[in-house]
Amino acid sequence: MGMAYSHTMRTKERPIILARGATTALFSAAGLAIGVGFAALGALRRNRPIHSVGTVVPGKLVINTPGAIGATLFDTAGETPLIARLSRSLSWPVDLPDVLGVALRIPGAGPNGGAADLLFASTGTGRITRYILHFHWAEASGPLTTMFPLTGARGNIVFRLDPESRVDYRLAYSRNSGPWIPLGWVSLDAPRESGQRSNNPAGPDDAQLRFRPVGQPLDGLTTPTWLRAARSPAYSLARFTGRTPPGSS
Numbered sequence: 001m002g003m004a005y006s007h008t009m010r011t012k013e014r015p016i017i018l019a020r021g022a023t024t025a026l027f028s029a030a031g032l033a034i035g036v037g038f039a040a041l042g043a044l045r046r047n048r049p050i051h052s053v054g055t056v057v058p059g060k061l062v063i064n065t066p067g068a069i070g071a072t073l074f075d076t077a078g079e080t081p082l083i084a085r086l087s088r089s090l091s092w093p094v095d096l097p098d099v100l101g102v103a104l105r106i107p108g109a110g111p112n113g114g115a116a117d118l119l120f121a122s123t124g125t126g127r128i129t130r131y132i133l134h135f136h137w138a139e140a141s142g143p144l145t146t147m148f149p150l151t152g153a154r155g156n157i158v159f160r161l162d163p164e165s166r167v168d169y170r171l172a173y174s175r176n177s178g179p180w181i182p183l184g185w186v187s188l189d190a191p192r193e194s195g196q197r198s199n200n201p202a203g204p205d206d207a208q209l210r211f212r213p214v215g216q217p218l219d220g221l222t223t224p225t226w227l228r229a230a231r232s233p234a235y236s237l238a239r240f241t242g243r244t245p246p247g248s249s
Contacts, residue, residue, distance in 0.1 A: 055085065055204065056083065056204060056209060057083075057188050058188070058189050059084050059167075059186060059187055060079050060080065061073075061080045061106060062079050062184045062186075063076065063184040064077060065184060069152060069173060071221050072219060074173070082107070082186070084102060084105075085206075085209065086100075086139065087100075087101040088101065089101055098135060099121055099122050100121070100122040100136055100139065100142075101120065101121050102161060103117065103118070104118045104120070105209075106118070109219060110217065116217060117212055117213045117217075119146060121144055121145070122134045122135070122136050122142050122143070122144050123145045125180065130145050130160075130177075131147055140165060143161065144162075145161075146158050148224075149224065150217065151221065151222050153220070156177075156224075157173055157174070158173065158174045160172045160174065167190045168186075168188075169187075169188075170182065171184050171185055171186055
């Protein structure tokens with residue numbers, strides 16, 4: 001009877017395993033296709049394929065309302081230094097609205113005391129619109145979210161930034177597409193005011209600074225398998241072709 005039960009369970013689990021494998025393969029193929037597109041654009045620009053122009057500034061993360069996320073960094077009150085890169089996705093050469101980006105590198109926030117990266121983009125904030133990119137004319141003119149979820153022991157987590165000024169952002173999180181819960185602040189050193197054009201960044205960039213949200217997750221949170229399958233080939237190809245050649249600006 002035990003053997004029959006075990007065989008029945010394996011039979012029931014097989015379609016689930018096959019479905020998961022097919023889903024992962026599908027997202028891997030999608031990620032590869034996106035990566036090829038990014039690679040072509042990066043080779044053309046001789047720079048990052050998207051968010052090619054940005055400004056790198058130091059700042060700090062302030063947690064004054066600890067959450068229940070499962071990541072020590074956000075579940076404990078305190079201040080943590082970080083590095084931020086402010087950018088525009090398409091980096092138009094003319095005055096046009098763009099998808100705004102804020103990338104954060106937080107030293108010591110990853111597994112084994114390594115750095116962790118979080119990427120935010122301008123989106124909506126509703127249950128569905130938080131997963132849809134929004135275009136803005138000006139910096140600090142609308143909310144940004146991590147858009148894609150991170151998985152923890154307490155569910156799927158999406159983070160949100162709301163600009164109070166050009167340098168101060170309110171930080172919140174949502175669990176399993178639920179309501180937004182305040183966490184604290186991200187405060188940055190002030191870059192100068194910039195224009196919309198890609199040749200008019202707000203301040204100095206760092207061509208060697210590359211963010212790796214899949215490879216450098218927050219301690220206690222992981223990237224879902226389907227998202228790793230999509231992001232890994234896309235980001236790898238983008239980083240490879242988007243490297244700034246030695247001696248170039």
